Amino acid sequence: MGLALPASVSFERLQAPFESASDALARFDERLRSSPVAEAFVLRAHFHDACAALWCAGEFVQLEDLVLHDAGTDVRTPTHELVRAHAVLLTRRRIADREPGWALTIEGLAGLRGVSRPQGILLEATAAGSGALEDEDAVEDELETVWRSSSGEFDEIDELLARTSRLAERIAPVQRKRDDSGLVYDEDWDEEGRLAEWRERLGDMTNLPPLMTAGAALDAWEEIEPLQHSPWLGSLLVADLLRRRGKTLHHLSALQAGFRHAKYRRSRQSDLESRMIAFARAVELMAKADSKELDRLTLARELLLRKCKDRRTNSRLPRFVDLCLESPVVTVPFVAKELRMSQQAATTMIDELSSNLRELTGRRRYRAWAVI
Known part of the structure; x- marks a missing residue:
């Protein structure tokens, strides 16, 4: 210690x-x-x-x-x-x-x-994986040969794609550029x-x-x-x-x-x-x-799921309950986007659970709700 x-x-x-x-x-x-x-x-x-x-x-x-x-x-x-x-x-x-x-x-x-990653570690990883890359290249060449013997329609395209992929694997990641004037970074x-x-x-x-x-x-x-x-x-x-x-x-x-x-x-x-x-x-x-x-979320879930009883199997109300629990705040456009429905349908579902949701803004437009 x-x-x-x-x-x-x-x-x-x-x-x-x-x-x-x-x-x-x-x-x-x-x-x-x-x-x-x-x-x-x-x-x-x-x-x-x-x-x-x-x-x-x-x-x-x-x-x-x-x-x-x-x-x-x-x-x-x-x-x-x-x-x-x-x-x-x-x-x-x-x-x-x-x-x-x-x-x-x-x-x-x-x-x-x-x-x-630091350049030293990158070079070590590249050196360690060079043997594996050579083996993969050999396998790719063999597969290309077999494919070329059976069909020669796309040989040029296949060769171009193979060369591009091999070059992309060997390119080191580029360092992020940042301001070096001293105004943003010391x-x-x-x-x-x-x-x-x-x-x-x-x-x-x-x-x-x-x-x-x-x-x-x-x-x-x-x-x-x-x-x-x-x-x-x-x-x-x-x-x-x-x-x-x-x-x-x-x-x-x-x-x-x-x-x-x-x-x-x-x-x-x-x-x-x-x-x-x-x-x-x-x-x-x-x-x-x-x-x-x-504890509060557990109780809120039980109360909200009671409103989902006797619903049809394809009802989106249970998913709306999960959305209310997962997100601290929900709005009509947010619900409509997440559940892929119209804003009118989202408003209807919010009204159905209004007794267990609290309206946060106190306004008639741009309103937001949260679980009680």
């Missing part, structure tokens, strides 16, 4: 809050495993965490605006903050769809940052070096418990600040770290949502021990709030 935390940090003081937070997080994850609304909760958590990430950065994005922007049914021109929140949303989905720990690999980090900001330093610190934390490792990794991320324009990526990497360590097997934790509702505000003026305790309490608060949200 000496490599991960300094000697000034009292492990005895950290033990109680981290054990409590770890138990709360494990209980919620186990509940989510067998919950009928687990998928709906996960989809909603992506939206809530994306909005919370912008809130923690000092910017405000309304949840309904993010939902409509993601569905392509904006009611106004998207703001810069909304576009950033949508980038967080897409990144969360990408990490959640991959295997646990993918975001922490070199290839995963490069993909999330929008750049190619020329002295060494992202590769800072990421390497953070990964090195992460490797020194393997002897800590999973949640304590996550807290120390997030604190190191905020101290090093590897990325200039994507500081929110650190919490997503830490959430993926919890999945890789087996603490959250069935969801990607919405850590930013926990920080948003926590009373303590993280500050560099506080000592490391106070910041670690604050992280544990934020995680515990997040797990308890998520458990209450799971």
